[in-house]
Amino acid sequence: MEAEPQRLPGTPPSGKRAISREQNRRQILDAARRVFAEHGYGATTVRHIIRATPLASGTFYNYFKSKEEVFQAIRDETALSMRPALREARSKAGTREEFVAATFGSFFANVGGSAGEAAARRRNDAPHVRVDTPEIVAGFAELGEDVRTAMERGLLPPVDADFLTAAMVGIAFEIAEMMQKQTPPDPEAATRFATALFLGGIAKLPAG
Amino acid sequence: MEAEPQRLPGTPPSGKRAISREQNRRQILDAARRVFAEHGYGATTVRHIIRATPLASGTFYNYFKSKEEVFQAIRDETALSMRPALREARSKAGTREEFVAATFGSFFANVGGSAGEAAARRRNDAPHVRVDTPEIVAGFAELGEDVRTAMERGLLPPVDADFLTAAMVGIAFEIAEMMQKQTPPDPEAATRFATALFLGGIAKLPAG
DNA sequence: AGCAAAATTGACGGTGCGTCACCATTCGCT
């Protein structure tokens, strides 16, 4: 004689089911983070990830299609947490220098912050591959968009936005890698260098 | 009196033996080039390479330790053939602009020239992995060295050579990638952009 | 309680890896 809640067949699940699903997903994601950090992207296998979890191998594929997809998920997650701060810093920028420095600065700071990445990078297998690890790549998803906005605001000159974004990304990546080879990594110096180079260069660009 | 140890260990092989060895090595190298170009680095397996060859699987390992090692060999080979032209262009450079333009120009021209690379790039598997394919990366092997020399010659200002090289490589890579997304790719425009950016930036760098 | 949908499990066939015992060819020497 209890009044049970009624549910139609297509209704989204509630309670235990959803919680369990979320927990499993989290477990896989966290394990993947650890394993990627430990062995690098190339060396880790789907098996490694699930072994770092109480789940069975088949379960992995209920949540992700491949190790690439977990990686993407981790990246997206990190990007999501990083995005607001980065965007805010850039949108608050009143000068061109602030815009550029905010971008490079937060990037190098984040790279330097994640200690495991350097080790993972070093242990990487491929010849000279550059993997955009989640922590590193996160903030770039919307850089191009912000660059265009900055151009409209007059913060940046009207040059080829694609090339400009590409150059910014390239400088950031390669200098970050170089920075990590140094002991100790000096994000401030890297930021100063990249910012000065980029600011000086922008001024000389042909209008695009 | 019979059954003496016959040959000294250090004697170099001559004739047929050496020829066969060289032929096999070439066959593997050429097959690897084709397969890498066809399927991209990530997707090709050692088996793919040897199947594109009349040799047996075990034979591969008499010549190379892994697919990475073949890749390195291809890269070295390509670098060797590319080096003279690039070095000459850079050593001939009388002005800073010539030095920078020569580097970017030959890079973008080479990238644009190898049509198969773009396809391979697109077919790449990893999340956002950038593989420095042999044809592309070749010219960069000694860029750092040339940068240092240019600084000594006074062509470039005395800033942090590692960072400067890294920035140059980063700009070149990322802009090349962007360039290849455009139709048709315009190496001259890319060169103009990269050169202007870099030249303008150098002037503003803090002495390192 | 009882049934259906959802989710988990681990075994399975398929494939690539790197090794190794076997065998053929070539080498150095008489």
Add this chain to the structure above:
DNA sequence: AGCGAATGGTGACGCACCGTCAATTTTGCT
């Protein structure tokens, strides 16, 4: 030439991982 030794090719072997799937357990709902 002829012979024993060394070099080098061969492909089957054992191992690991992949992605799937039928069987089983768990959950949601009446």
